[in-house]
């Protein structure tokens with residue numbers, strides 16, 4: 059069963075995170091000096107892929123460090139072995155394993171597990187979302203003026219002037235809104251799903267950052283779109299995830 063394999067793979071990756079956390083491991087740089095990949099990212103990825111391969115040798119895989127493994131299958135596993143690598147590398151326990159399962163282009167399962175806080179978020183399309191097996195739902199806040207929001211920034215800034223990401227952030231901060239930046243898009247999304255935050259937006263994500271988390275938000279009753287309000291696809295860069303009530307007002311703010 060896909061769900062069983064998903065949970066097994068998530069646990070296998072999380073075990074690696076826990077083993078390496080606070081220990082010593084090699085850290086290398088990717089696109090910039092702060093875009094990191096550690097020995098643990100690669101070890102967790104191997105552990106996750108091994109579990110999936112054992113049960114489903116012919117499924118497609120898209121994973122941050124390993125890239126794309128194309129197969130003739132309608133199922134694709136989208137893996138972020140550690141989301142929040144920079145936190146992980148500095149001993150900050152805001153990081154997780156994130157795995158989404160896509161069938162014929164539709165996300166059907168998602169799991170995000172932060173073993174350092176022992177929080178496992180899970181969703182199955184049409185069956186709701188859970189945190190450690192208890193049903194979760196988004197917040198009921200209806201007014202942007204008291205919204206609690208979270209965002210993220212890319213490792214590589216685009217050269218556009220003025221920079222849209224900074225303009226949006228500045229606009230919210232100038233309204234006195236408490237905006238956070240946790241450093242893990244998957245956790246950001248799950249914390250919207252369980253009502254800790256009312257909204258999350260980011261300008262430049264990859265499919266593995268959001269694949270599981272966006273399904274978890276939707277299944278918890280929230281809304282996820284791009285900045286134009288179009289149906290969200292994890293293969294696009296922009297994401298706005300909200301409790302639903304604030305969605306239109308936040309789209310207006312982002313596009314103002």
Ligand code: IPD
Nearest residue numbers: 140141142143210211241242243
């Ligand atoms: C990053 C985190 C971060 C987001 C970046 C992502 P990584 O993923 O999700 O919150 O702002 O855009 O790349 O590199 O830690 O897997």
Ligand code: CA
Nearest residue numbers: 093094122143
């Ligand atoms: Ca990364």
Ligand code: CA
Nearest residue numbers: 138141142267
């Ligand atoms: Ca990521």
Ligand code: CA
Nearest residue numbers: 122138140141
């Ligand atoms: Ca990662």
